[in-house]
Amino acid sequence: MLKRAKIIGELGNGMYGTTYTADVDGITYCMKVQKILAKDKKKSFNSPLWRELDLYAAISKMPKSDSKFLSCMYDWDFIDDCIHVQKRQHKIKDKRFAEEIKKLDESNVCVRYLTELKPGESLHDHMKKNKISEKEFCALMLQIIKMHMVLADHGYAHGDLHPGNIMTSRCKSENYKLLNYTLATGKYRLSAIDYGEVIHKKFKQKLGNGSKRFFTDTDKYLMDEVMFMAHNFAFGWVKIVDKCGWNGVNTWNKATYKLFKKHPEFIQTAKYKYYDIFPEGVDEIEKFLKKIDKEFVNAGEFIKSSYSWDIINRLIYEFGANYPETYADYWKLCIVPKVIHKEMFLMILMISSIAGVIEYLKDRM
């Protein structure tokens, strides 16, 4: 099919690839082109490319009721004399990363994928343009959980599921199953795209602590993902990223240190709310506070050597929802987040299982 594809327009460009609309025999598809190193043509799950292709193959075997929350691929190929030039939105600051990217830009091999064109816009754009009502927040969150669970049922995790990698298509409400419930999509159906960092046991990937937990405790892993999306909605992160840019991990470490150092009384009180969810986490927080009292502690390093990832994040989110101005100051945000549906968000923060979150959201829909 790709041999007959004609590019019609451009949908977007990221760090690695450019996404186009393309016509094949009168039907419009989505076509992604990206530079790869010649060595990556050889099949290996060390390369994200081959992990993504593996997931696409699995999706093509899923029942439609599952795959409709994802996106399908119809064809792919390599081009050896590829003249594609990658445009990028952001300058690369990290030197080593810049060198890696330079190698890719200099390569003359490309991979092209032909995928299903989802109507509508990305959830990122949708959230930027629209006020999300409480009911819609629930409908969207439930579908995001569905996406994660479909992938997990087949042994996969997306690895990079954020609002820019979800398409929002207007549709007639459709029913779908989640646990034992029959739920309605509401006005929009969500589907995941851009599976760049696919996770599966068979890949034998080296993973960070957060992702490793996908295999040891899937429910906890999914909870973190769900909390990440909930705080993304609640704090209007799409607006923050667009206005302020994203300065990443360094800010997170310093800001977390400041929060814990300057507000121990908040932490001491708040931590007990999470005792049921994470009893060990409460002791770990105690250790963290003691250490911080004496010296600067890199929160990321501390978390690597402990289990406290989810409790620390929940405390940060809770603090942010209650003190958005201080939060904006510590995280060096150029605007103060307008926290939407704060009560609901604080409730979700205290739920201990995915089943519990689903139950809560479904009752509010």
Ligand SMILES: Nc1ncnc2c1ncn2[C@@H]1O[C@H](COP(=O)(O)OP(=O)(O)O)[C@@H](O)[C@H]1O
């Ligand atoms: N299958 C698709 N259907 C419709 N639009 C798409 C599709 N895939 C990507 N897009 C659009 O193109 C943008 C960039 O695509 P994406 O695959 O996320 O690449 P990257 O993040 O590497 O730039 C998306 O945010 C979305 O707006």
Ligand SMILES: [Mg+2]
């Ligand atoms: Mg993307």
